[in-house]
Amino acid sequence: MNEQKRSTFAPPSGDGGLVIINYGAGNIQSIMFAIERLGFKAVLSDNPDEIKAADKVIFPGVGEASSAMKMLVESGLDTLLPELKQPVLGICLGMQLMCKSSEEGNTKGLGIFDVDVVKFSNKVKVPQMGWNQIYNLKSELFSGIPENEYMYLVHSFYAPLCNEAIATTNYELEYASALQKDNFYGTQFHPEKSGDIGEKVLGNFLKL
Template sequence: MKIVIINYGAGNIQSIMFAIERLGFKAILSNNPEEIKAADKVIFPGVGEASSAMKMLLASGLDRLIPTLKQPVLGICLGMQLMCNKSEEGDTKGLGIFDVDVIKFTSKVKVPQMGWNQIYNLKSALFEGIAENEYMYLVHSFYAPDCEESISTTNYQMEYASALKKDNFYGTQFHPEKSGDVGEKILGNFLKL
């Protein structure tokens, strides 16, 4: 199986590579459109700030490529947020895959939300064998509100979408690669899709 992690300069790449190796697979890093198109599975990571990450995607033309991919694609953290319509962070236009806007947590909560929190309302094969209310690792100041494309919910003084799915595109706000055995099982489920 050919697994490509999109390398566009805004990734939490090493921990994802190690998690995939622990599952018995090898991933390659690439920003080459042909290599990405030829992959069986594509992982779209992201750490950092939305507008600068989007500038890197625009500069490489990956902003046009990613929405056209036909194989399973998993956006993680900022990767998931960039797959939405837009983000309040840096007033950034997203890839428009998920029909939801990313907004900032209100001043009522401590930002970033950092640490372990529960996921529930689990839907889709991504969560096969995962119990409701498992704890996942999150670090973020912006979120996607619960919407039609939500496949998991988290509560941080209000409910929001901690995972999204549309067609062959999946996104997790949490970091499966940093979420122990349960996160690894979710990554394994993605690789089986």
């Protein structure tokens, strides 16, 4: 492991540690590996008490919105997540589910972010898959990260620009590639798949 990276970020300050929410979503292992590369450990859990006690929570997501939301409802996590007071980071579908709704499967979301997720038109290749730039960076989540860095994205649906946007990306049109409201953060891109810059985003989240 890269010892220089280990010393760059301070671990979460409390005793609850870092919890990655386990609700059947894909891509959890790559997030776990990215956290380990930063020198930290994360617990995978669907236990409400463990999630509430965590210092930081990551809400991952790869898959289809209505199926993922159904799993959240069945586990009761749909009511728990919006009530969390610690920093919460939604990634990709996780961020989209934190919005009011999604056109994918006509899905009602958690309503944390005041924006409705919509689909790219047929004028562009869908899904958007690969590297694209982020700019108009507005949050401590992007501390030390220059404008126009490239992040890795895979998605067919997007959150339009809104008051809660903290990063912008252009694919057919400008859209919100990251959101923040109070203690809730979301990235449409995959920081765990975005190299050193993506790991710095995760490291910034751990320092919040």
